[in-house]
Amino acid sequence: MKNPAAPPQHSEPTPPAAHRRRARYAGKHPRRFEDKYKELQKNPETIAQVIASGKTPAGAHLPVMLPEVLDALRPEAGSVAVDCTLGHGGHTRGILQRILPGGRLLALDTDPLELPRTEAALRAEGFGEDVLLTRKSNFAGLPAALAASGISRADVILADLGVSSMQLDNPARGFTMKSAGPLDMRMNPARGLAASQWLERVRPAELEATLADNADEPDAPLLARILAGGTFLTTTDLAAAIRNALPNRLPLEREKAVRRVFQAVRIAVNEEFSALEALLRALPLCLNPGGRVAILSFHSGEDRRVKKAFQTAFREGRFTAISQDVIRASPDECRANPRATPAKLRWARI
Numbered sequence: 396m397k398n399p400a401a402p403p404q405h406s407e408p409t410p411p412a413a414h415r416r417r418a419r420y421a422g423k424h425p426r427r428f429e430d431k432y433k434e435l436q437k438n439p440e441t442i443a444q445v446i447a448s449g450k451t452p453a454g455a456h457l458p459v460m461l462p463e464v465l466d467a468l469r470p471e472a473g474s475v476a477v478d479c480t481l482g483h484g485g486h487t488r489g490i491l492q493r494i495l496p497g498g499r500l501l502a503l504d505t506d507p508l509e510l511p512r513t514e515a516a517l518r519a520e521g522f523g524e525d526v527l528l529t530r531k532s533n534f535a536g537l538p539a540a541l542a543a544s545g546i547s548r549a550d551v552i553l554a555d556l557g558v559s560s561m562q563l564d565n566p567a568r569g570f571t572m573k574s575a576g577p578l579d580m581r582m583n584p585a586r587g588l589a590a591s592q593w594l595e596r597v598r599p600a601e602l603e604a605t606l607a608d609n610a611d612e613p614d615a616p617l618l619a620r621i622l623a624g625g626t627f628l629t630t631t632d633l634a635a636a637i638r639n640a641l642p643n644r645l646p647l648e649r650e651k652a653v654r655r656v657f658q659a660v661r662i663a664v665n666e667e668f669s670a671l672e673a674l675l676r677a678l679p680l681c682l683n684p685g686g687r688v689a690i691l692s693f694h695s696g697e698d699r700r701v702k703k704a705f706q707t708a709f710r711e712g713r714f715t716a717i718s719q720d721v722i723r724a725s726p727d728e729c730r731a732n733p734r735a736t737p738a739k740l741r742w743a744r745i
């Protein structure tokens with residue numbers, strides 16, 4: 396009997412099929428952001444385990460100081476609320492639960508990539524357009540965003556400043572020094588210059604001022620001389636250049652410098668201080684009598700501006716009360732979510 400497996404005679408031997416390595420299963424302990432993200436989408440129960448271990452699940456953001464924020468804002472059933480920084484929607488959910496029935500919330504975010512994801516999640520949880528409006532908008536334009544949404548003034552306004560964990564952790568967004576990605580850092584990638592372009596064009600004097608003002612960088616003059624005008628295509632290129640510029644520092648000090656430079660450049664690229672100043676100027680005009688605003692800031696440049704604006708408005712009678720002291724996250728929260736550690740909360744009432 397003919398062996399069906401035998402190759403036909405006189406024909407060329409079939410070359411062995413090229414061996415394609417199977418993609419490594421990344422399920423148990425995935426290391427890349429995309430793998431972690433996919434894994435968590437498949438296994439929602441893993442999310443609780445990740446949070447319990449003191450980490451933020453990939454593609455999520457834990458709301459910072461939620462009970463303290465709600466305590467400062469005192470949202471009530473029927474209130475009109477604005478969350479200037481929707482992010483992953485943690486604070487928005489907390490406020491919505493307090494203002495229903497009867498209330499409405501307008502949520503802004505400048506990020507065109509994350510906003511639709513969070514909106515879809517909130518809609519799936521049952522928050523319809525009758526209670527939740529979302530708008531891709533910079534909070535610098537809060538009065539225009541209110542007008543466009545048919546809201547004259549709000550009872551409650553929140554701004555949770557800076558970037559979300561989704562933005563920070565995703566290497567493709569170019570915020571993190573921990574893994575290689577394009578050096579971008581824009582919350583709204585459709586607007587302005589990517590960080591790589593900004594660094595290529597910036598002059599040393601401007602970079603020195605940026606590093607000092609935005610991150611209190613002690614080595615601002617040296618780093619500005621070395622980095623200004625440089626070509627850094629990836630986040631890891633920039634991090635390496637910062638480390639190389641400080642060869643005599645301890646490794647921990649070098650890493651702190653990397654973090655400060657990244658923060659300073661991010662603030663510059665997104666024009667974060669001018670947006671915050673515009674919001675602070677607009678706030679008294681956007682609140683109903685008795686209305687409250689709360690702002691969570693994450694570094695001294697932000698907190699200084701919030702404190703000064705609130706104190707000035709209080710002195711001039713545009714706010715009737717402001718928080719006396721800054722409010723900080725509890726040690727338990729800082730342990731569970733280290734990103735809460737630098738947070739400072741201030742509130743004001745009109």
Ligand SMILES: C[S@@+](CC[C@H](N)C(=O)[O-])C[C@H]1O[C@@H](n2cnc3c(N)ncnc32)[C@H](O)[C@@H]1O
Nearest residue numbers: 458480482483484485486504505533534555670
């Ligand atoms: C710290 S996260 C907010 C997290 C959110 N509170 C939560 O619980 O998930 C900050 C968010 O504000 C957005 N953002 C930052 N600056 C902004 C601005 N000037 N205008 C509008 N959104 C801004 C960022 O894109 C980011 O999504």
